[in-house]
Amino acid sequence: MKVLVTGGAGYIGSITSHLLSQNGCEIVVVDNLSNGHREALPADKTVFRECDLLDAEELNRIFQNENPEAVIHFAGLIQVGESIQQPLKYYQNNVGGTLNLLSAMKRSGCRRIVFSSSAAVYGNPFTIPINEGELLKPVNPYGHSKQMAEQLLIDSQQSGDLNFFSLRYFNAAGAEYGIGESHSPETHLIPLALHAIQTGKPLSLYGNDYPTPDGTCIRDYIHVGDLAHAHWQALQSLKKRPESHFYNVGTGSGNSVLEIIHSIEDVTGEKVPVEIKPRRAGDPERLVADNHAIQSRLGWAPQKSLNDIVQSAWEWEQTKKF
Numbered sequence: 001m002k003v004l005v006t007g008g009a010g011y012i013g014s015i016t017s018h019l020l021s022q023n024g025c026e027i028v029v030v031d032n033l034s035n036g037h038r039e040a041l042p043a044d045k046t047v048f049r050e051c052d053l054l055d056a057e058e059l060n061r062i063f064q065n066e067n068p069e070a071v072i073h074f075a076g077l078i079q080v081g082e083s084i085q086q087p088l089k090y091y092q093n094n095v096g097g098t099l100n101l102l103s104a105m106k107r108s109g110c111r112r113i114v115f116s117s118s119a120a121v122y123g124n125p126f127t128i129p130i131n132e133g134e135l136l137k138p139v140n141p142y143g144h145s146k147q148m149a150e151q152l153l154i155d156s157q158q159s160g161d162l163n164f165f166s167l168r169y170f171n172a173a174g175a176e177y178g179i180g181e182s183h184s185p186e187t188h189l190i191p192l193a194l195h196a197i198q199t200g201k202p203l204s205l206y207g208n209d210y211p212t213p214d215g216t217c218i219r220d221y222i223h224v225g226d227l228a229h230a231h232w233q234a235l236q237s238l239k240k241r242p243e244s245h246f247y248n249v250g251t252g253s254g255n256s257v258l259e260i261i262h263s264i265e266d267v268t269g270e271k272v273p274v275e276i277k278p279r280r281a282g283d284p285e286r287l288v289a290d291n292h293a294i295q296s297r298l299g300w301a302p303q304k305s306l307n308d309i310v311q312s313a314w315e316w317e318q319t320k321k322f
């Protein structure tokens, strides 16, 4: 299968590209390299096209030349805080970029897409674990932009243009194929806690007065390799059956910030220096996936533990080249 991967030079995109390549897919990566790394791409069977999704003309040319059978759409801006400061940038990139992509797909007759959505579409959910039927009430422009992109998919599907899988990620973490997180700036807990060990500069712990057992926020941390597998299984399903689905991709269990810190201390044998800070704006106290839908309908199940996540992230931080 020939698959066009937007954002394929980024963290989750490049790891998924490696997995697809290993499974015999031809990959066309489209990435503007604003956050991606060329070095992260698989060497074999991968064509790289440096292109911004806002450049509709170039995107159309790429689709005409490459004629992919399916798309995996990772490209997008991901920082919740920045989205509050610069909402229009988020709508332009995440919604406008998706619009251009779907238009290029329609013109070239490409009818299958797997989309990187986010637990951010749920905002502060009423029930934990969260299932896909939960009311969508994003609490920041990033979450709204993902929900709007999902709406573009729904409407395109209803007009008969395509079928989609929208995968709502929980907290992706860890490393695979020698690739780990390398965001600039880094905002995620696990890499920042590891950086705190390496630099001695304390990790800011945003709030220890939440109504959770130890007072810190709970998240569902999913190994990036497991997440990549969910995309591969979604692609295979789309190829077999013209159906559209929304699936949570998480492990179904949560860990608090303090539990993550303790797990990091166990794996590294080092103390994480910590400074307690006020709550970070917009952080829900608890986000844990109900993953029964993807488990039962796609046969996907997470294989990796929290220890695997931390171990692989630590190896990456000690050896990373980008």
Ligand code: UFG
Residues within 6 Å of the ligand: 078, 079, 080, 118, 119, 120, 142, 170, 171, 187, 188, 189, 190, 192, 203, 204, 205, 206, 207, 217, 218, 219, 257, 280, 283, 287
């Ligand atoms: N945290 C700290 N200190 C830090 C960084 C994070 O205490 O330096 C805490 C946060 O307050 C939060 C937890 O660690 O309680 C996890 O924070 P992350 O920034 O690692 O991840 P988020 O849960 O905030 O964000 C993730 C994705 C987003 C997505 C969101 C969905 O990274 O893209 O889940 O809710 F929008």
